[in-house]
Amino acid sequence: MKTAPSQFRRTSLAVKLGLMVLAGTSVVFAAAFLYNHALSRRSILSNAETNARHLAGATVSRIEAVLNGVENIPCYMALCLEQRDWERADLIAFIRNALVADPDIFGSAVAFEPYAFNPQSLYFAPYCCRQGADIRQTWLGSDQYQYFNLDWYILPKELNRPMWSEPYFDEGGGKVIMTTYSVPFYRMVNGRRQFQGIVTADIALDWLVKIVSAVSFLKTGYACLISQNGMFVTHPDKRLIMRQSIFDLAEGAADAHLRQVGQAMVRGDTGFVRLQSPTLGKPSWLYYAPLKSPGWSLGVLFPEDELFADAQRMGRNILLIGLVGFVILFLIIVLISAAVTRPIRALARTTAEIALGNLDIKLPLVKSRDEVGELSYAFDNMRVALKEYIAGLTEATVARERLESELKIARTIQMSFLPKHFPPFPEQAEFDLYARLEPAKQVGGDLYDFFLLDDQHLFFSIGDVADKGVPAALFMAVTKTLMKGIALQGGLDPAGIMEHVNQELCKENDTNMFVTVFCGVLNFCTGKLVYSNAGHNPPLIRRAGSQPEELPVPKGIVLGTIEAVRYSTASLILHAGDTLVLYTDGVTEACNPSQDLYSMERLRETAAGVSDQEPKTVVDAIFQSVNAYAAGAPQSDDITVLALHYHGESSSDR
Amino acid sequence: MQIIIENKSGAVVLSIHGHFNAAATPEFERILNQRLDAGGRHFILNMADLTFISSAGLCSILASAKKISERDGSIVICALQGEAQKVFEISGFAALFSICPTEAAALKQLDAVCLP
Numbered sequence: 126m127k128t129a130p131s132q133f134r135r136t137s138l139a140v141k142l143g144l145m146v147l148a149g150t151s152v153v154f155a156a157a158f159l160y161n162h163a164l165s166r167r168s169i170l171s172n173a174e175t176n177a178r179h180l181a182g183a184t185v186s187r188i189e190a191v192l193n194g195v196e197n198i199p200c201y202m203a204l205c206l207e208q209r210d211w212e213r214a215d216l217i218a219f220i221r222n223a224l225v226a227d228p229d230i231f232g233s234a235v236a237f238e239p240y241a242f243n244p245q246s247l248y249f250a251p252y253c254c255r256q257g258a259d260i261r262q263t264w265l266g267s268d269q270y271q272y273f274n275l276d277w278y279i280l281p282k283e284l285n286r287p288m289w290s291e292p293y294f295d296e297g298g299g300k301v302i303m304t305t306y307s308v309p310f311y312r313m314v315n316g317r318r319q320f321q322g323i324v325t326a327d328i329a330l331d332w333l334v335k336i337v338s339a340v341s342f343l344k345t346g347y348a349c350l351i352s353q354n355g356m357f358v359t360h361p362d363k364r365l366i367m368r369q370s371i372f373d374l375a376e377g378a379a380d381a382h383l384r385q386v387g388q389a390m391v392r393g394d395t396g397f398v399r400l401q402s403p404t405l406g407k408p409s410w411l412y413y414a415p416l417k418s419p420g421w422s423l424g425v426l427f428p429e430d431e432l433f434a435d436a437q438r439m440g441r442n443i444l445l446i447g448l449v450g451f452v453i454l455f456l457i458i459v460l461i462s463a464a465v466t467r468p469i470r471a472l473a474r475t476t477a478e479i480a481l482g483n484l485d486i487k488l489p490l491v492k493s494r495d496e497v498g499e500l501s502y503a504f505d506n507m508r509v510a511l512k513e514y515i516a517g518l519t520e521a522t523v524a525r526e527r528l529e530s531e532l533k534i535a536r537t538i539q540m541s542f543l544p545k546h547f548p549p550f551p552e553q554a555e556f557d558l559y560a561r562l563e564p565a566k567q568v569g570g571d572l573y574d575f576f577l578l579d580d581q582h583l584f585f586s587i588g589d590v591a592d593k594g595v596p597a598a599l600f601m602a603v604t605k606t607l608m609k610g611i612a613l614q615g616g617l618d619p620a621g622i623m624e625h626v627n628q629e630l631c632k633e634n635d636t637n638m639f640v641t642v643f644c645g646v647l648n649f650c651t652g653k654l655v656y657s658n659a660g661h662n663p664p665l666i667r668r669a670g671s672q673p674e675e676l677p678v679p680k681g682i683v684l685g686t687i688e689a690v691r692y693s694t695a696s697l698i699l700h701a702g703d704t705l706v707l708y709t710d711g712v713t714e715a716c717n718p719s720q721d722l723y724s725m726e727r728l729r730e731t732a733a734g735v736s737d738q739e740p741k742t743v744v745d746a747i748f749q750s751v752n753a754y755a756a757g758a759p760q761s762d763d764i765t766v767l768a769l770h771y772h773g774e775s776s777s778d779r
Numbered sequence: 780m781q782i783i784i785e786n787k788s789g790a791v792v793l794s795i796h797g798h799f800n801a802a803a804t805p806e807f808e809r810i811l812n813q814r815l816d817a818g819g820r821h822f823i824l825n826m827a828d829l830t831f832i833s834s835a836g837l838c839s840i841l842a843s844a845k846k847i848s849e850r851d852g853s854i855v856i857c858a859l860q861g862e863a864q865k866v867f868e869i870s871g872f873a874a875l876f877s878i879c880p881t882e883a884a885a886l887k888q889l890d891a892v893c894l895p
Binding site for chain 1: 800
């Protein structure tokens with residue numbers, strides 16, 4: 126008996142169900158989570174851009190407000206300088222007043238072209254700057270400081286427009302980091318507008334640093350300002366200011382992207398980009414916007430992780446909640462499934478018992494009307510049906526065994542009545558006789574018999590009861606006993622014997638059984654054969670040197686049907702070498718697998734084919750032929766053959 | 780074996796085809812008993828297509844004939860030929876039953892017997 130494979134038990138249905146539901150839920154959860162995460166990131170980024178833009182915009186506005194204020198002064202001064210000729214003292218006072226007028230201005234100069242103010246003087250550039258609370262006036266221009274060769278002077282002159290200089294560390298004037306707004310001024314000479322010099326206004330960058338440093342974004346985000354050359358004007362890292370440009374940083378970090386960003390900033394573009402910040406050392410986002418008039422760019426930089434810190438924390442929390450939820454969900458599913466499958470498990474245990482053959486075991490009661498209840502109900506039905514079936518099968522087996530034992534009894538009865546000792550009469554040299562009966566599985570009622578009536582007469586017979594099993598065997602026994610008894614009581618007339626036997630058989634015969642019989646009495650001294658037939662197949666006779674022929678038999682009805690019936694006797698003379706072959710219909714009616722009959726013709730051919738007339742040889746040849754013909758098809762009836770060979774009246778002749 | 784059942788002028792005609800051996804007797808007896816129970820009294824066995832009859836077949840016919848006569852019925856066998864005819868003759872059954880050469884003759888014989 127097979128036992129349940131152990132791997133079936135390893136994961137229970139409950140756990141399996143739990144895992145499957147969990148897997149499904151996880152997929153849905155993961156999809157929702159990822160979608161939400163992506164969406165919130167995008168929204169956060171967009172918010173950050175907006176905030177950075179506003180912040181940068183506000184800062185730019187504040188700076189530009191100061192710068193514009195500063196720009197107005199030198200522009201006004203240039204205008205004034207173009208209006209009329211100035212006295213040296215007036216000019217100095219004019220410059221000093223400008224500083225007084227705008228406290229943002231650190232210093233201001235009016236630098237004339239060489240020899241333009243005073244034809245004797247190469248340099249003429251009065252410069253006023255603050256020193257503490259006072260305003261100090263100096264002169265620019267020396268052999269070491271030829272101002273008209275410097276950028277702040279040449280560039281506006283060549284470009285014919287006011288402009289801001291690159292921030293610089295002022296050596297000539299204020300000794301602070303500044304930037305200068307330079308405005309060219311002209312004079313009409315001979316109807317032509319001729320360049321006269323540059324008015325400058327210096328502003329110190331400390332206020333700018335203050336404004337820009339005040340900008341903070343998230344935790345460590347900051348703002349910085351770069352000049353039109355990319356130089357850092359303000360930066361939280363003071364070491365960078367005026368020493369490094371954004372391109373230096375890009376160079377140092379070998380970051381092409383940063384260089385491109387720097388170029389865009391210098392170009393005056395606005396943008397929002399992700400980059401690897403060399404100063405923060407991590408992925409960051411940069412919003413940049415230009416300061417129009419000086420051509421500078423303000424950048425607001427903040428690290429990405431801070432931007433998404435909230436989102437990440439939220440994501441972590443959601444994941445944690447999800448995880449806890451999943452564990453709870455799993456437990457609930459396992460509990461529910463365990464509850465649902467409990468009857469099934471009980472059923473499985475019970476069926477294992479049933480499998481071991483215990484069909485009387487009670488199935489666990491399942492009250493639910495669901496599938497499990499149905500299964501349990503169906504299983505109980507099956508158990509009952511199985512029990513009944515097995516009981517039926519046992520009964521059938523017993524019945525079959527009984528039947529088989531009955532058939533065995535029938536065969537025993539049948540065979541025990543037959544003479545089986547061959548040669549039967551070794552002292553009688555006049556004839557040889559051999560007979561063989563092969564009972565079918567169901568046992569028909571074939572019979573044969575032979576005995577000496579006296580020292581000259583041999584009685585022999587063959588018969589077939591038309592039924593099977595024990596009744597046929599008993600009927601055969603009765604027939605044979607009657608026939609022998611009657612024959613031995615002095616009957617030399619076969620017809621008389623038949624009539625007597627028939628009468629006895631018909632008495633009290635309630636069954637429909639009958640028996641066909643051929644019987645004969647041979648005077649083996651003379652060779653005279655008398656015989657009678659009761660519905661039996663006519664025997665074959667083979668005269669010495671001839672082909673076998675059917676023996677002409679008198680008509681006679683089968684024994685056991687009609688009581689008062691007359692039978693006739695026929696006679697012939699057997700000569701030395703003649704053979705009689707008696708057989709039952711089991712021979713001629715033997716079937717091959719395609720249900721064709723062996724037939725009389727085949728029997729005759731087989732008998733003709735045997736050269737040796739020894740009875741045993743003839744009988745065995747016929748059996749062999751029939752068996753070969755049947756080719757394994759089941760034998761449906763008893764097969765009996767009796768052969769009698771007559772040697773002649775005198776034994777001394779042989 | 781195959782049995783074709785017909786009703787012809789008050790008689791049940793059973794045409795028996797093929798081998799009438801031990802295996803075929805239960806079917807024959809079942810049909811005959813059924814017809815008897817349904818009130819059939821006069822039977823004709825048409826043996827025109829009978830290829831072979833064994834002793835079990837004869838036994839079955841004999842048993843049926845007894846049953847029919849117990850109920851005051853009659854049975855006629857017709858159109859015997861070949862092996863089957865030989866078996867009937869050898870066994871002496873030819874003398875036990877009314878045998879007619881054709882079905883028409885059998886019907887005629889039954890008419891004569893059954894005429895009120």
